[in-house]
Amino acid sequence: MNIAILYGGKTGEHEVSQVSASSVARNINTKKHTVYLISITKEGEWFLQGDAELERIKADAKAILSDAPTGTKVTIVPGAGTAGAICSVKDGKLTTLPCDVVFPVMHGTFGEDGLVQGLLEMAELPYCGPDVMCSAISMDKEKTKLVWDYYGLPVVPYITVRRIDRDDEAAFAAILKKSEKDFEWPVFVKPCRAGSSVGANKAEDRDALIKAIDEALLWDDKVLIEAFIPAREVECSVTGFRDIAVYTPGEIIPSHEFYDYDAKYIDPDGAALRIPADLDESRIREVRDMAVKAFRALDGSGMARIDFFIDKKTGKLYLNELNTIPGFTNISMFPKLCEASGLPYPDLIEKLMQIAIERFKATRMLKTSR
Numbered sequence: 368m369n370i371a372i373l374y375g376g377k378t379g380e381h382e383v384s385q386v387s388a389s390s391v392a393r394n395i396n397t398k399k400h401t402v403y404l405i406s407i408t409k410e411g412e413w414f415l416q417g418d419a420e421l422e423r424i425k426a427d428a429k430a431i432l433s434d435a436p437t438g439t440k441v442t443i444v445p446g447a448g449t450a451g452a453i454c455s456v457k458d459g460k461l462t463t464l465p466c467d468v469v470f471p472v473m474h475g476t477f478g479e480d481g482l483v484q485g486l487l488e489m490a491e492l493p494y495c496g497p498d499v500m501c502s503a504i505s506m507d508k509e510k511t512k513l514v515w516d517y518y519g520l521p522v523v524p525y526i527t528v529r530r531i532d533r534d535d536e537a538a539f540a541a542i543l544k545k546s547e548k549d550f551e552w553p554v555f556v557k558p559c560r561a562g563s564s565v566g567a568n569k570a571e572d573r574d575a576l577i578k579a580i581d582e583a584l585l586w587d588d589k590v591l592i593e594a595f596i597p598a599r600e601v602e603c604s605v606t607g608f609r610d611i612a613v614y615t616p617g618e619i620i621p622s623h624e625f626y627d628y629d630a631k632y633i634d635p636d637g638a639a640l641r642i643p644a645d646l647d648e649s650r651i652r653e654v655r656d657m658a659v660k661a662f663r664a665l666d667g668s669g670m671a672r673i674d675f676f677i678d679k680k681t682g683k684l685y686l687n688e689l690n691t692i693p694g695f696t697n698i699s700m701f702p703k704l705c706e707a708s709g710l711p712y713p714d715l716i717e718k719l720m721q722i723a724i725e726r727f728k729a730t731r732m733l734k735t736s737r
């Protein structure tokens with residue numbers, strides 16, 4: 368197959384995407400498949416990298432794919448059909464790139480929120496990872512909770528704060544009052560549609576809560592106040608389209624107060640991964656079953672990493688969030704959990720490509736005219 372990897376993009380997680388995509392590119396069997404590397408700059412320009420870039424990545428396990436605005440400019444042309452959707456632009460001429468499947472290895476905005484998925488749907492290209500709707504809802508922590516709660520799945524209690532509420536004195540006072548009535552201190556505050564723990568803070572009192580809300584509002588127009596859960600953080604990988612495979616759960620043990628940005632990306636000792644998670648058998652079954660339910664509730668397909676909290680005090684299990692394009696470096700939880708269940712990284716990518724094709728074919732069976 369011809370597989371196009373998209374990486375970078377207009378997102379706060381641009382650099383994380385470069386690292387994830389490097390691992391994906393390295394783990395594709397190039398005897399079987401042809402890999403096209405397409406970098407998207409922070410300004411949103413698309414460049415097809417030359418073959419040398421793939422060679423460079425494969426020769427050095429620590430190398431990171433370049434996001435320099437070099438190579439051949441490419442574009443997606445919806446309406447060109449599957450055979451002609453990705454085109455290179457040279458001297459004003461469009462040339463079609465052969466492409467059977469696209470793997471958007473992009474985290475956060477434009478990549479994980481349904482936008483690039485919508486573009487690929489319009490261009491009639493199969494792609495790895497969840498579809499438009501699952502991506503868009505999962506990006507919004509409030510909407511995700513509404514869906515899960517509707518299906519009877521346990522979510523951490525929360526209050527939504529919109530920018531218009533912050534700007535309205537009476538509405539904001541009512542929110543602070545409700546938070547004090549519903550939750551004990553501390554509470555947790557985070558932007559609704561961000562990732563990598565940016566803008567997330569624990570608040571111990573009213574002043575800290577207001578500060579935390581203002582900080583989170585820098586990242587999003589909508590933020591959540593949640594009950595603070597003194598939690599064990601457990602994560603579970605799933606893949607599939609009609610048949611869902613669920614893998615053994617793992618645990619993140621942050622050395623910081625919570626799993627903040629520094630613990631994720633800066634501090635090398637910021638967190639330990641325990642794979643598999645040290646949980647008894649019935650708990651593991653509960654986590655795996657709930658992961659499948661959570662995925663199905665959002666009409667998930669392709670893949671996801673589903674994150675849970677286990678309250679250390681009460682033992683209660685909560686769903687926290689669903690990541691549609693989880694970290695994909697060789698030390699990332701998502702591929703590691705698949706590996707721990709007997710699916711090595713290269714086979715995982717092969718599987719995700721097959722699922723993309725399977726879903727594409729299935730959705731093409733549906734009628735679009737009478």
Ligand SMILES: Nc1ncnc2c1ncn2[C@@H]1O[C@H](COP(=O)(O)OP(=O)(O)O)[C@@H](O)[C@H]1O
Nearest residue numbers: 523555561562563564565593594595596625626
């Ligand atoms: N309600 C909460 N109580 C305690 N810690 C929390 C809560 N919500 C989030 N956290 C901490 O903040 C981290 C990031 O929050 P999360 O909801 O996973 O957002 P992100 O999309 O940024 O990963 C979590 O991994 C956890 O350590």
Ligand SMILES: [Mg+2]
Nearest residue numbers: 563564674688
């Ligand atoms: Mg998280």
